[in-house]
Amino acid sequence: MSRPSEERNALKVDSADQIQWHDERDVVVVGFGGSGVAAALEARYHRVSVLALDRFFGGGATARSGGVVYSGGGTEFQKAEGFEDTPEEMFNYLRQETGDAVKEETLKRFCDQSATNLRWLQSHNVEFSGQIPPVKTSYPSDKYYLYYSGNEAVGSYAKHAKPAPRGHRAKGPGLSGASLFAPLKASALARGVELQVQSDVRRLVCDESGAVLGVEVRRLMPGTKAARSHKRWSNLATAIHNYSPKLAFKVRGKVRALEESAGVVQYIRARKGVILTAGGFIFNREMVKQYGPKYQEGLSLGTTGCDGSGIQMGMGADAAIDRMDKLSAWRFINPPLAWAQGIVVNDHGKRYCNEEVYGAKLGYEMVEHHNGRATLILNKDLFKQAFNQVLPGKIWFFQTAPALMSMYLNCKKASSIAELAKKIKVPEGVLADTIQRYTDAANGLAEDELGKSSGFLAPLDQGPWYAMDISFNSSVFPCPMITLGGLKVNEATGQVLNQQGEEISGLYSAGRNAIGVASNLYVSGLSIADCIFSGRRAGSSVAKVDEVLVNTAEQSDSKETVHEAG
Numbered sequence: 391m392s393r394p395s396e397e398r399n400a401l402k403v404d405s406a407d408q409i410q411w412h413d414e415r416d417v418v419v420v421g422f423g424g425s426g427v428a429a430a431l432e433a434r435y436h437r438v439s440v441l442a443l444d445r446f447f448g449g450g451a452t453a454r455s456g457g458v459v460y461s462g463g464g465t466e467f468q469k470a471e472g473f474e475d476t477p478e479e480m481f482n483y484l485r486q487e488t489g490d491a492v493k494e495e496t497l498k499r500f501c502d503q504s505a506t507n508l509r510w511l512q513s514h515n516v517e518f519s520g521q522i523p524p525v526k527t528s529y530p531s532d533k534y535y536l537y538y539s540g541n542e543a544v545g546s547y548a549k550h551a552k553p554a555p556r557g558h559r560a561k562g563p564g565l566s567g568a569s570l571f572a573p574l575k576a577s578a579l580a581r582g583v584e585l586q587v588q589s590d591v592r593r594l595v596c597d598e599s600g601a602v603l604g605v606e607v608r609r610l611m612p613g614t615k616a617a618r619s620h621k622r623w624s625n626l627a628t629a630i631h632n633y634s635p636k637l638a639f640k641v642r643g644k645v646r647a648l649e650e651s652a653g654v655v656q657y658i659r660a661r662k663g664v665i666l667t668a669g670g671f672i673f674n675r676e677m678v679k680q681y682g683p684k685y686q687e688g689l690s691l692g693t694t695g696c697d698g699s700g701i702q703m704g705m706g707a708d709a710a711i712d713r714m715d716k717l718s719a720w721r722f723i724n725p726p727l728a729w730a731q732g733i734v735v736n737d738h739g740k741r742y743c744n745e746e747v748y749g750a751k752l753g754y755e756m757v758e759h760h761n762g763r764a765t766l767i768l769n770k771d772l773f774k775q776a777f778n779q780v781l782p783g784k785i786w787f788f789q790t791a792p793a794l795m796s797m798y799l800n801c802k803k804a805s806s807i808a809e810l811a812k813k814i815k816v817p818e819g820v821l822a823d824t825i826q827r828y829t830d831a832a833n834g835l836a837e838d839e840l841g842k843s844s845g846f847l848a849p850l851d852q853g854p855w856y857a858m859d860i861s862f863n864s865s866v867f868p869c870p871m872i873t874l875g876g877l878k879v880n881e882a883t884g885q886v887l888n889q890q891g892e893e894i895s896g897l898y899s900a901g902r903n904a905i906g907v908a909s910n911l912y913v914s915g916l917s918i919a920d921c922i923f924s925g926r927r928a929g930s931s932v933a934k935v936d937e938v939l940v941n942t943a944e945q946s947d948s949k950e951t952v953h954e955a956g
Contacts, residue, residue, distance in 0.1 A: 398702040400596045406603045406659065409595060414659030415441040415584070417932050418605055420591045421668035421700060423450020424918050425901025427574045428925025429665045429932075430583040431514065436933035438662060440582070443589040443607060444695075445649075446624055449571050450669055451692040451872075451902070452918055454628075456529050457566030458539055459518075459922070460915030461508040462556035463501055467520045467536050475554035477501040482551035483542055484907070484916075491713065491874075491910040496881040500907050500923050507922050508558060515573035517561035526730075528722040528749055528914070529786065535559045540913030541748045545841045557915045564786075570918070588617055590649050591699070594664060594707045594897070595657060600888070602707060602896035604660045608653030616652030620645060627694055632868075635689060639675070642694055663896040663932040666886070667925065668700025669693070670873035670902035672717075681714040681875065684757050687863035688719055688871035696873075700903040704877040707897060708888045712905050714875035718912040719753030719862060721869050723766060725789050726779035731848040732768040733828055734860070736760040739816030740824055741839075746846040750912040753862075753869060762862030765814050767825070772848055773797070773856045792867050800866040802857045810855045825850050874912065876904045884928030898932050900924035 403409055416438035419430050427448075430440045442448075462468065463477035480501040488497055512518065519535040530537050539557025541547045562569020579585060588610040595604045610617040623644045631638040671677040672690045674697045679686055690696075705711060723745065724730040730745050734752065743755040756764045768776065779785070780793040804810035807825060811818040831838035832847035862869050877899045878887045884904070886897040901921040902908070908916040 398593055398699070399706040400594045400602075400703075401606055402596055402598065403603070405597055409604070409657050409659075411604065411659040412656040413441070414604070414661060415439040416660070416662045417441070417665065417929070418443065418658055418660040418663075419665045419667060420605065420703075421445075421450060421666070421695065421901075421903065422448040422575075422585060423667065423669060423695075423901065424452030424571065424574075424921035425903070425925035425928075426450070426665070426667035427571065427578050428922045429667055429898075429900055429929035431574070431578050431581065432926040432929030433665075433933040434578070434581050434583050436930065438933045441584045441586060441658065442578075443586050443591050443605070443658070445588070445590045445699075446693070446695060447587045447621075448575055448585060449568070449693075450695055452921065453567045453571040454693055455565065455567035455918065456914065457560035457562065457568070457570040458529075458915035458918065459508060459511065459558045459560070459570070460539060460556050460913060460919040461504045461558045462554055463504045465505045465508050465558065467518055467558060468554060468556075470520045471522055471536060471555070473554045475552075475556070477504065479552045479554065480504060480556065483540075483547060483553075486547055486550060487540065487911045487913055487916070488907055489910040491905065492907055493881055497907060500920070503923060504919070507919070507926070510926070511570075511574070511922065514577040516570050518558050519561050522555060525727055526746070527725055527785075529789070530559065531785070532563060535561055539748075539915050541751060543843075544744065544747055545843060546744070588612075588620060590653060591668075591703065594703050596707055600708060600894060602660070602664050602894060604658050605664055607656045607658060608649055609656050610649065610652055611654055614652065616648050620648045623648070624694060632689070642673075645694065660896065662935045663898055665884075665928045665932060666700040666704055666877065666897070666899040666903045667901045667928075668703075668903050669696040670876065671698025671701055672696050672871060672873045674698040678717070678873070682717040682873070684762065685717045685719060685871055687762070689868040691720070691870035691872050696902075700899070701876050704886055704897065704899060704903075707894060709886045709894060709897070710878040710889050710891070712875060712878050713909045714873075716874040716909055717871055718750050718874055719757050719869050719871045720749045720912075721753040721756055721764065721860060721862070722749035723752065723860065725785045726776040726793055728768065728772045728775035728779055729766060729793075731846050732766055732772050733824065733850065734764050734766050735816065735821065735824060736765075737763045737816060739811065739821035741828070744838075744840040744842045746842055748913055753871075754911060757862050764860045764862075765816075766858045766860045767810070767850065768856045768858075769850050769852055770854050770856075771852075796858050796860070796867045797856075800858050800864065803854055804857070805854045807853070807855070810857060814857045872912070872917075873902065874909045876902060876906075876909070879904045883931040884924055885931060898928040900928040
């Protein structure tokens with residue numbers, strides 16, 4: 391395991407008295423996104439003082455997301471739409487996605503608390519609704535707020551768990567991450583959480599025993615020219631990233647330079663503990679190269695703050711890391727629905743994944759087992775259907791634009807299978823056999839060999855044919871990706887573990903900064919749901935550090951009532 395850069399190694403002192411602290415609180419939260427605000431709210435509920443520090447202005451990847459919370463077990467919105475769901479069925483499904491990322495009892499607790507955590511979000515003024523979209527989609531329009539956000543209805547999954555829609559999208563226009571985070575932030579501030587922005591936490595401060603005492607911060611002072619420039623450059627980097635990632639990374643260099651030249655070093659004491667909630671490391675290209683070299687050519691998804699700083703700070707205090715090689719590539723091919731009725735083949739002309747699955751599953755198979763290569767094949771009928779399905783006004787612009795660009799700038803047409811095979815450089819006989827076997831399944835002559843549902847099958851034996859390169863490194867059809875690994879924690883409390891598996895006194899972590907429910911295979915909404923679950927867990931645990939006979943797992947069981955924080 392590599393070590394963090396020198397600037398992330400913990401500052402070691404004999405005792406807290408050795409440092410001239412600029413400020414102190416009971417709890418210091420590093421990073422104020424989804425898990426950070428949940429931790430802060432929960433800690434405040436237990437009436438301890440909380441200071442949240444954010445390198446920018448709060449929100450993190452949560453505020454930039456689709457605002458989907460994976461929730462089930464019988465939520466009011468599931469019931470309103472006529473769906474019966476139980477924590478057991480939710481567990482049976484998620485066990486297939488989460489693997490061994492967390493212990494079985496942790497996943498059960500996550501599922502048992504799911505409906506309660508959704509109500510907790512509502513108690514802090516986050517709005518949800520029902521309404522199911524008529525067809526499967528990667529992200530529904532503003533008319534719909536409950537949907538199948540993963541693989542629940544796919545046959546190979548449904549045989550293990552009764553399907554139910556569990557993607558609860560926060561109510562709000564467009565990508566509704568901002569609509570989810572804004573009321574949480576307002577609620578936290580109203581309840582006494584203090585937020586200090588443009589404060590880049592550089593390292594932890596520990597005593598000789600390894601206990602965490604506080605943090606070292608570089609702060610841009612409010613109202614200064616440097617602070618204004620920092621805001622302007624950081625906003626620009628975020629705005630242009632999806633269109634020009636290389637330029638965005640150059641702009642981030644200016645952001646970092648301002649922090650180095652104008653940041654005022656401060657030390658903040660955390661009497662009870664520090665909670666690291668600074669996100670993953672997808673914007674740290676060196677870490678991606680080290681831990682996930684197969685993923686270097688994808689499009690980083692998140693925010694500038696997803697730079698691995700929280701993970702590295704933990705490592706600098708001897709924290710253990712795990713699952714750092716777990717990255718998630720999102721190769722969505724629905725919408726348009728007609729794309730998912732076609733076939734995806736590898737460099738040998740063979741299918742390798744059921745095309746109806748959630749995009750992260752397809753992306754996983756593509757990158758991990760097929761060298762990042764994928765070609766989507768449609769015939770004339772499906773191509774026409776796809777075009778009609780992505781016309782402006784029918785789906786989101788961020789779904790329409792890449793689809794149309796791929797169909798017109800990234801497409802090869804062939805009048806015969808032989809010509810098609812030659813153009814995409816695969817063996818003709820293999821491709822012809824692949825298309826024929828798929829067509830036989832679509833015509834009811836055989837079962838689809840990859841278990842595709844009948845509604846997603848379509849005959850492909852009649853041309854002409856169209857082939858689109860949807861490989862991981864496609865510049866026309868970029869593949870977004872996130873990281874899933876992080877610090878190892880005690881799964882009952884969120885307390886960070888060291889290299890020997892022992893708890894580090896005064897240090898907790900949550901969200902993508904830590905190993906959690908979402909640290910294996912990804913489905914939409916699972917990360918935010920885990921941010922709320924793990925954030926509340928850490929906030930409650932650190933607030934009760936000095937209490938006797940605390941059992942967080944029992945205190946937070948599924949029978950708890952929804953409390954108002956503060």
